Amino acid sequence: MNWVSFPVLTYFHAFNLPVPLLATTDAESSSLVLAGVLLSLVVIYLASKLGGELCARIDLPPVLGELLAGVVVGVSALHLLIFPEAGEDGSHSLIMTLLQATANLSPDALTSVFHSQSEVISVLSELGVIILLFEIGLESDLKELLRVGIQATVVAVVGVVVPFALGTAGLMLIFGIPSVPAIFAGAALTATSIGITAKVLAEIQRLSSREGQIIIGAAVMDDILGIIVLAVVASLARDGKVEVGNVVYLIISSAVFLIGAIWIGRLLTPFFVTLVDGMKTRGQLLLSALIIAFVLSYVAAVIQLEAILGAFAAGLILAETEKQRELQKQVIPIADMLTPIFFVVVGARTDIGVLNPFVPENREGLIMASFLIMVAIFGKLVTGLSVFGQPGINRLAIGVGMIPRGEVGLVFASVGSASGVLTQSLEAAIIVMVILTTFLAPPLLRVVFNQGNGVVEPVEAPDPTE
Structure with a gap:
């Protein structure tokens, strides 16, 4: 079997999906x-650089430029980068049209190529956000995160409870939406x-500030x-009732995973440094670090959490080692290659036609x-007011930092749409909310x-010996 088709086949078999025609050709x-x-990567990289x-x-x-560029090349405008989620078969994709014209593809073969190509780009996008969170973890201060941990938890809880309560009650009382769609x-x-x-905090060099650490911890x-x-x-939405056991499992597994991964990781970091120092082959530090990041991401995904939480935990662990600065420099090119895919794809999947x-x-x-x-805006802005014992802190910045919904909000909309619980107008309203909060923040x-x-932390001068 050609190696290109292997990950595609693996995906379809893993989820018991019908294997497209391409897999057997x-x-x-x-x-x-x-x-x-x-071709898709050429479009993504050109769009990300032009927009950025x-x-x-x-x-x-x-x-913000990468997100907007994704909108331009995606389903809302040029149709260069589109995905099959909305029932697309590839016939409206300009990239697929070019392939069809040059390779004389049949309609069935076109659809198979389109689905397989979309899956590869989607996987690369997910890798991009995993690497991004690994990089953010490397740039974060675990001691500072632990110090603001209680405050970050309070900010997160307020940022969940307030918009949920106001949104659900408002939709039911003002618009007469039934309870289940309103709750969704x-x-x-x-x-x-x-x-x-x-990403924005890193760009404006506020990631290590008190506000930045509270925002990241709360996020x-x-x-x-x-x-x-x-x-x-x-x-x-599915059963008309809440499975309490599933909720309890998620709460316990989240706490055990984060606390356990960081605790065990800190115990094993001396062994990691010794192992890397003893290696003679090229890329020993970067590849060893990525193994840890991917293993923790895998564990997080397997226990029904987000893979990015595992990558972030791996970054926090390795940031405590003496290899932190060297590893940061080596991760940057990988992040530069993969993270633009994530942001452009988020924009490309956003249909602004609902506006x-x-x-x-x-x-x-x-x-x-x-x-x-x-x-959505008020419910996150009030989170800044919940910060305590931090004189002089920029509470407005904390609230604004919690505003963007991004791909997370789109996941809620897509799950609601797939379950049939959302009306077309309510689904459109959620998508509009996600679009504007993502681009406004x-x-x-x-x-x-x-x-x-607050005072912006000075940027460390580059090492003249490098």
Whole structure:
């Protein structure tokens, strides 16, 4: 079997999905998947650089440019990078059209190539956010995170409870939405995209600030709470009742995983340093570190948590070693290659067509979206008020840092849509809320930090010997 088709087959067998036609065809078809992936990467990298450079020149976070560039090349505009989630068969993809014209593909073969190519790009996108969170963990201070741990937990809880309660109650009382769809939409308001916020904090050199550490700690807790909330509302939508055992399992497994991984990891780091120092082959530090990151990501995924939590824990552990600075430098090129895929793909999957008020079926959704956006922003801004014992801290920055929903909010919308519990207008409202909070937060975060009363930490001068 051609090596290109192996991960695709593995995916379909793992989830008991029907294997597409491509999996049983010859190496020529597999090479077309590779060609489609390469063209997609060209589009992604060009879009990320153009968008990032444009935003950098007008003093906006480059990550916002990557997200907007993804919107331009995705389903909302150019249709260069689209995915099969919305029932697409590849016929509207310009990349697939080019492949079909040059390789004379039949419609069935086109659909197979499209699905396989989309799966590869989706996996690369997930790898991108795993590497991003590993890098963020390396740049974080575990002692500072532990010091602000209680405050970060309080911020996370407030950031989940307030928008959930306001959103659910408002949809039921103001718009007359039934309880289960209202609860699902309220749950979508609880999310926080740690990837987007962490990237912006790193770009403006505030990741190691008190505010940055509280935001990151709260966002990690928010991810855990979000997983639990999603499990609860998905169970409610499916069975009309909540499986208490599943909720308890998620809570216990989250706590055991994070505490256990960090505790065991800190005990084993001296062995890791000794092992790396004894190796003679190239890439010994980077590959050994990635093994740890991927193992912890795998464990997190297996116990029904997010893989990015494992990567973040691995970064925190290795940040405590004497290899931290060297490892940071070696991870940067990997992150530069993979993380733009994640942000462009998030933008490409976002359909801004739901914002068009001239489409009648969008209007009800836009009215509900206006309400959800206000709740989404207010529900996270109040988190800054819950910070205690930190005189002079920028509470507004903490609240703004919790605003972006990003891909996490889209997961809630997609699960709700797949379960059939969301109406078309309510689903559109959630998507609009996710879009605007995702794009609004990065520039706002920069503004509130620039106007805050905290002092920006100086950037360490480069080593002249390098």
